[in-house]
Structure formats: C-alpha cells, structure tokens
Amino acid sequence: MAPRDYTLEARRRRAPAKKRIEPIIERLAAEHPDAAIALSFASDVELLVAVMLSAQTTDANVNGVTERLFRKYHRPEDYLAVPIEQLEQDVYAAGFYRQKARSIQGSMRMLVEDYEGRVPRTISELVRLPGVARKTANVVASELGEAQGIVVDTHVRRLAQRLALTREQDPVKIERDLIKLVPRESWRLFPHLLIWHGRRVCDARRPACERCVVADLCPSSRA
Numbered sequence: 001m002a003p004r005d006y007t008l009e010a011r012r013r014r015a016p017a018k019k020r021i022e023p024i025i026e027r028l029a030a031e032h033p034d035a036a037i038a039l040s041f042a043s044d045v046e047l048l049v050a051v052m053l054s055a056q057t058t059d060a061n062v063n064g065v066t067e068r069l070f071r072k073y074h075r076p077e078d079y080l081a082v083p084i085e086q087l088e089q090d091v092y093a094a095g096f097y098r099q100k101a102r103s104i105q106g107s108m109r110m111l112v113e114d115y116e117g118r119v120p121r122t123i124s125e126l127v128r129l130p131g132v133a134r135k136t137a138n139v140v141a142s143e144l145g146e147a148q149g150i151v152v153d154t155h156v157r158r159l160a161q162r163l164a165l166t167r168e169q170d171p172v173k174i175e176r177d178l179i180k181l182v183p184r185e186s187w188r189l190f191p192h193l194l195i196w197h198g199r200r201v202c203d204a205r206r207p208a209c210e211r212c213v214v215a216d217l218c219p220s221s222r223a
C-alpha cells in the first residue's frame with residue numbers, strides 16, 4: 001500500500017518554509033526539551049546494535065531485548081564468539097531475528113577486521129557494514145555527534161509534509177529538502193523534535209492542532 005500523502009492537508013497559506021523553519025525548531029525545542037533517541041546504550045557498539053535491532057519494531061521492545069543482550073555481549077568479538085543460533089535466540093524478541101543476528105555478526109566481523117573494533121563515523125563507511133542501510137547509518141552517525149544528514153522516519157515524513165517543509169513522498173528526497181532548510185547545527189536534534197511532536201501532539205489520525213505550539217506556522221492546522 002502506498003504511504004498516505006500528508007501534503008494534501010497543507011492547504012492554508014503560510015510564509016515560505018525558509019522563514020518558518022527557525023521558529024518551528026525553537027518552539028518545538030522548548031516544548032520537547034527531553035526529545036532524544038529512545039534507545040538505551042552505553043557505548044558506540046551498543047548504539048550500533050540497538051539501532052540495527054530497531055528495524056520493524058518499537059524502541060521499547062528493543063530496550064527490553066538489549067537489557068539482557070548487553071549484559072552478555074560487550075565487544076564486537078563477543079558477538080563473534082557464539083554460534084549464530086545462540087545470537088538468534090538472544091535477539092529473538094526483536095523480530096526478524098535470523099536476519100538481524102546475521103547482520104550483527106557480519107557487522108561485528110567488519111568492525112574487527114577493518115576498523116580495529118571501533119564503530120566508524122562516516123555514512124559511507126557505516127553503510128558498508130552488512131545490514132546497515134542509510135537510515136541506520138544516519139541515526140548512528142548523528143548520535144555519535146557526526147550528523148551528516150537528517151533521519152527521516154514515519155513521523156518525520158508526516159510532520160515535514162504537514163508543515164509543508166517538503167512536497168516529496170520518498171524519504172531520500174524529503175531528507176534532501178530538509179537538509180536545505182534546517183541549519184546544520186540542528187540536523188541531529190531536528191528529527192527527534194518531529195518524532196516527539198508526532199508522538200505527543202501531531203498524531204497520524206488525529207492531530208491535536210488546538211494545543212500545538214506551531215499551529216500558526218502550520219499550513220495543515222485545523223485550529
């Protein structure tokens with residue numbers, strides 16, 4: 001099924017996106033001071049593994065899995081020291097466990113062989129790791145303080161469309177539009193702001209425009 005087009009909701013006239021973007025960021029940052037990645041991790045390797053496990057499941061579910069997993073596996077070598085069946089069992093509750101276990105072992109092998117056991121910082125290096133696509137690489141690089149793009153998930157896509165920051169449907173093109181608009185120093189924070197605002201206020205089915213701090217800047221406002 002094609003993803004819903006939220007750009008159709010952006011009908012009201014508002015100032016150009018370039019003029020609205022800074023107040024949008026400021027107000028959302030004030031409204032959601034706790035906006036941050038919801039995955040638990042204590043090291044670069046744990047971050048990479050948690051983000052890899054988060055595909056097609058909730059952050060809360062991943063945190064339940066990694067609470068046990070990270071007590072057992074610390075370094076990349078630890079993931080290579082067990083048979084794949086054991087790792088599959090340890091990540092089973094994250095779903096797609098066969099594929100995820102294979103990707104984690106493959107990535108850990110590459111970290112050991114090519115990166116002295118460390119997680120690389122650039123998107124071009126991160127996407128070389130087995131099972132790491134651009135979105136995962138973007139999240140990891142951003143959290144390591146090296147944002148090289150803007151993460152586009154389902155919330156970011158919906159809010160960017162409703163706020164008329166893009167007319168695109170494809171995440172890669174949406175990211176391209178956002179990169180042109182959002183100041184570089186906000187690339188890491190911006191997706192978290194949209195994600196938290198999407199969860200708390202701008203719901204997919206029932207956006208609560210009457211209590212939205214950017215309603216006067218949003219062409220889709222029903223308030």
Ligand code: SF4
Pocket residue numbers: 162163201202203207208209212213214215216218219220221222
């Ligand atoms: S909740 Fe806010 S951002 Fe979402 S459609 Fe309504 S006014 Fe726009």
